[in-house]
Amino acid sequence: MDEDWRLTGKAEVLRIRAAMTRSIRRFFQDQDFLECETPLRIPALAPERHIDAVASGEWFLQTSPELCMKRLLAAGYPKIFQICKCFRAGERGALHLPEFTMLEWYRTGTDYRTLMDDCESLIARIAGELGLGVAVPWQGRRICLLPPWERITVRDAFARYAGLSVEEALRRDCFDETMVCAVEPRLGMERPVFLYEYPAELGALARVNAENPEVAERFELYAAGLELANAFSELTDVAEQRRRFEEASRDRRLKNCPAYPLPERFLQALSRMPPSAGIALGMDRLAMILTDQMTIDDVVAFTPESL
Amino acid sequence: MYTASDLRKGLRIKIDNDPYIITEFNFVKPGKGQALYRCKLKNMVNGNQFERTFRSVDIFEAADLQEKKMQYLYREEGKYCFMDNQSYEQVFLSADQVGEAKNFLLDNIEVEILFFEDRPLGISLPNFIDVMVTKADPWAKGDSVSGNTKPVTVQTGYQLQVPPFIEEGEKIRIDTRSGEYLTRVKG
Numbered sequence: 001m002d003e004d005w006r007l008t009g010k011a012e013v014l015r016i017r018a019a020m021t022r023s024i025r026r027f028f029q030d031q032d033f034l035e036c037e038t039p040l041r042i043p044a045l046a047p048e049r050h051i052d053a054v055a056s057g058e059w060f061l062q063t064s065p066e067l068c069m070k071r072l073l074a075a076g077y078p079k080i081f082q083i084c085k086c087f088r089a090g091e092r093g094a095l096h097l098p099e100f101t102m103l104e105w106y107r108t109g110t111d112y113r114t115l116m117d118d119c120e121s122l123i124a125r126i127a128g129e130l131g132l133g134v135a136v137p138w139q140g141r142r143i144c145l146l147p148p149w150e151r152i153t154v155r156d157a158f159a160r161y162a163g164l165s166v167e168e169a170l171r172r173d174c175f176d177e178t179m180v181c182a183v184e185p186r187l188g189m190e191r192p193v194f195l196y197e198y199p200a201e202l203g204a205l206a207r208v209n210a211e212n213p214e215v216a217e218r219f220e221l222y223a224a225g226l227e228l229a230n231a232f233s234e235l236t237d238v239a240e241q242r243r244r245f246e247e248a249s250r251d252r253r254l255k256n257c258p259a260y261p262l263p264e265r266f267l268q269a270l271s272r273m274p275p276s277a278g279i280a281l282g283m284d285r286l287a288m289i290l291t292d293q294m295t296i297d298d299v300v301a302f303t304p305e306s307l
Numbered sequence: 308m309y310t311a312s313d314l315r316k317g318l319r320i321k322i323d324n325d326p327y328i329i330t331e332f333n334f335v336k337p338g339k340g341q342a343l344y345r346c347k348l349k350n351m352v353n354g355n356q357f358e359r360t361f362r363s364v365d366i367f368e369a370a371d372l373q374e375k376k377m378q379y380l381y382r383e384e385g386k387y388c389f390m391d392n393q394s395y396e397q398v399f400l401s402a403d404q405v406g407e408a409k410n411f412l413l414d415n416i417e418v419e420i421l422f423f424e425d426r427p428l429g430i431s432l433p434n435f436i437d438v439m440v441t442k443a444d445p446w447a448k449g450d451s452v453s454g455n456t457k458p459v460t461v462q463t464g465y466q467l468q469v470p471p472f473i474e475e476g477e478k479i480r481i482d483t484r485s486g487e488y489l490t491r492v493k494g
Contacts, residue, residue, distance in 0.1 A: 093334030185338060
């Protein structure tokens with residue numbers, strides 16, 4: 001009786017979540033995006049300093065579908081999206097599940113700014129179709145979804161909220177702590193906000209800005225202090241991408257983290273990939289915002305602990 | 308020795324030779340950044356609290372506490388009395404030292420009293436206790452309007468949310484670590 005009670009208690013949230021997914025599909029289908037399914041179990045990963053994969057035999061469960069998605073871009077597919085499960089070892093908390101749902105979409109021939117417009121249109125449309133109107137309730141307040149949303153550079157966000165500059169935080173090796181303790185909790189409380197222009201060394205898979213190579217074309221979307229999405233103008237320089245992979249691998253080795261084979265087929269395809277922009281959005285996190293739930297456990301039918 | 312992945316609310320660690328208990332815990336990970344473990348810590352000796360954010364490479368020593376099995380006897384003027392069944396020794400803990408455990412102190416329940424340098428200063432409860440529901444509004448079967456949970460009071464005076472089908476006089480199991488309803492107990 002208890003298990004049934006726990007599951008039926010989630011009925012309204014699960015209904016909204018399903019409606020959210022339907023809206024998302026319609027949004028992309030209306031714009032002639034191709035919905036893709038790429039393998040979850042893969043032999044090589046894009047090595048990242050702070051992301052550990054879940055092993056599956058001698059292969060791995062994907063931490064993101066981006067390697068195959070970019071190979072599709074390289075083959076000439078111009079607009080693609082995917083809704084799929086991603087797996088990350090050792091990540092469990094109020095906002096983290098080791099298995100979670102990601103929405104990724106990619107456009108060739110654009111840069112990351114187009115993706116900001118996509119986010120505004122997509123989320124406003126979902127809220128409209130859910131009957132939430134222009135604002136969603138959040139913990140007794142309301143978050144207004146009317147575009148345009150705020151855009152703030154990482155530099156300005158640190159100046160406004162952190163009490164120290166980005167350079168100082170990097171020098172003192174406290175960038176992550178400052179983000180988590182001072183900056184993130186203040187982002188997107190009244191309206192969603194795009195945090196953009198990351199320092200080049202935090203660019204991850206983003207290309208650096210042609211006019212200002214100190215800055216990477218990367219943004220993160222925040223609402224109610226929750227990180228919802230991460231977007232890039234994608235790096236297409238194969239030598240630079242390989243260099244970044246090798247640096248991340250070296251870093252992982254120094255920390256005794258598991259090593260991953262480099263994705264060679266991806267690196268070959270990268271040379272044929274046109275300039276593109278891509279984004280990864282956490283569907284569970286978006287569901288939290290749309291259902292006013294503080295914990296990711298409350299937007300999924302089953303947590304790993306309940307299995 | 309504990310690693311950062313062992314950190315959780317209720318864990319007791321040694322910092323500068325004093326025992327601390329983690330009163331709040333949050334795993335956080337900024338986008339593309341490292342995992343961080345945000346803790347609120349309370350000094351079990353002097354009650355001082357502070358916040359600290361740890362990294363995954365950090366390691367911790369267990370707090371230097373000795374445990375002794377004792378039985379809860381009674382509460383008098385904000386002090387809680389526990390007795391060793393072998394030696395009949397009695398110790399007293401303050402309300403602050405007992406903390407949230409006060410909600411789960413059934414008569415004569417056996418607990419571990421935590422001693423630091425021979426001073427009692429904390430308590431460790433069983434993870435689960437079975438308690439009687441002493442006050443609950445009746446459940447009208449088919450009533451879906453009032454929601455999926457209702458508040459009840461249990462024999463210790465503690466109030467919590469339970470499924471609507473739990474009635475007065477029934478026994479329920481509570482997880483003492485979270486204070487939440489676990490399941491109905493038969494018989």
